[in-house]
Amino acid sequence: MVAYSSAVSKLEVAADVPEEARIGEHHVKGSDGKTVKFRNPHPSAGGPPESPFAVGGKIIWAKITGSMPSPDTSNVKIPVVEPEFLTARTGSTALRATWLGHACYFVEFPSGLRVLFDPVFEDRCTPVQWFGPKRYSPPACSLSDLPPVDAVVISHSHYDHLSHDSVQTLAKRNPEAQFFVGLGLEQWFRSSGILNVTEMDWWQDADLVLQKKSKPKAETGDGDDDDKDKTAPDTISARITCLPCQHSSGRTGRDHDATLWASWAVKSGDKSVWFGGDTGYRWVPKVAVDMDDYGPEYDALPRCPQFRQIGDLRGPFDLGLIPIGAYKPRWLFSWMHANPYDSVEIFKETRCKRAMGIHWGTWILTTEEVEEPPRMLREALKTSGIPQTGVFDVCAVGETREF
Template identity: 30%
Template sequence: MSLITRRRLLATAAGLAATAGLSSLWISRMSYYQGPVTDHFDGTRFFDPDGAPPKNFWEVMRWRFSHKPAQWPEWAPSPFADTPPPRVDGAGVRLVYVGHASWLIQTAGLNVLIDPVWSERVSPVSFAGPKRHNDPGIAFDKLPDIDVVLVSHGHYDHLDLATLSRLAAAHKPRVITPLGNDLTMTAHDDAIRAEAYDWSDRVALNDRVAVTLVPTRHWTARGLFDRNRALWASFVLETPAGRIYVVCDSGYGDGRHFRRVRDAHAPLKLAILPIGAYEPRWFMQDQHMNPADAVKALADCGAERALANHHGTFQLTDEAIDAPEQALYAALDAEGVPRERFPVLKPGQVFEL
């Protein structure tokens, strides 16, 4: 066994021990969702009847010791930084890409954050785990008054408890999330105004904006022992300018999740689709789309156009920092789809409907 392999084994063992300890501590103070059995909840855990279960321990170990991650630059700053207006009234929609899967959407006098992450790392600990390679596209103190936060699921790069606590203290927003994630939030900070909903639930946000939680091909966990004890979802946001389909994290599968959204919610003005964290495919394909999948998802859901997310901020998998953007444009060209129909924004960049 080489010295590098031994070091990897020791580092992984230490990391697993630390995570197990944190998970045990977390479970000792956590309660989990309880409710009736449904077509996607067995009484203990949630599941996707049209999806795939998360990889098992041995598959995780196989990836951990065989993967060859590309070298990302230590810091990859965006040339953009936004200072949003206090409100956007009328029929328009203003979107700002904050980074990774985080967005600010302003419409109809409402300010909505999607999967907000302002922390330095996406990890159960502050001293290790995936670290930022660029600043959020909006400085936290430049945020307008936030009315609503949508949190798609419990993975650390989407449900950031430190950021949710900061938002609760500064803005006191409603936090809309799938079943069970509210318990994670309030166990951490009971000031977080979490509201939990099931797939297909429609929630009015004001008199002109509503959101529906829709199934997505994914899974969730916070530690080693709580897989799928909470639900995950994508969002269809109804706005005066049309419906926006927000997919923060998803595999592609056979595309049926996207076609079902088209059938139930068309016409879609815009889709926000993930393009990153996809290599190696044998390990990631059930939970993360690659750019070619994202182009197929755009066709399946029927949206007029799309914006890319879930790339370029935290190195979660093996591909290079710029690989998702390059592969997306190659996939668009191969399918004859104009590149301007599916642009890749940098953190701080603005898009308006």
């Protein structure tokens, strides 16, 4: 049976990064000079960050006044198919990406590398499984159905992107898997019993090296199918890069913005992926329902410059995994969640050759109709003169696309 050992070398911030990153403008420091929390450094995030209680109060008031109704999921038709993963690490010359719902993607690189982004396999994206948003699209598979995982990349600490049970199960099934997280999250993982964790700041790189080893079939139940792969490479390497986005973090009322949110780039062999995770693009004030907030009256609203920086300094990317959902009401969520028009701008600025939409189709988090994001995405692509299919797409839960 073929298995791999793994090692990570974390590198210093490269020379070719924006000055704001070099001086740490996204760090908020206490009187002792140590970072105590993080912030979005650009006007595109709006005014001073609000506490979870303030945001929660606005949501409750919006629901009371009827301006934030819950979408109807009774006739949702988002297809779900059984995933078809490779049984051999070198079974394809293409990059294979499988959507597993919301922001979770399983990506198989031609080099043999397997990466899982933001895994949440529970029914509810909440601290408990008896309260909160419940899946309206069933999961395409369980964690036990996945091939061995080499790297798990976490965008931030919100419950729809980081599940305690999912990461613990992954670590038990994949004892050599390496977890990559933003600053401040390493201790949370270690307290959960996960030791293979590397925390990183924006624009910091890490090199991941997998080395083939021989071992007896362990009774760990890790589901390793590499004994079927006689052509598995001796060494697999990847460059993992932590990159900016515009968002927030927190799992309780006491840890607001205490850990860093991030987008990520993964390059292995000659293929590269940019994972947007969860991000806003610009803050939009309350406007009339029929008003185009990309029209001339609002065209001058500040846009987050970090995506153009990512494209200029780390692009192009073969594939972008870009959020397109959870954006209404716009005045409340625009600073932290992109709508499809924002997403297309992010796609262009990050210089992704192709993209798939994430952060939709799984849980009710905001008020837009469940199936609106793909429709709006096609409109946004048409407005930008980009083909409506084959460039920036969506797919069925469980479906694999090749790039």
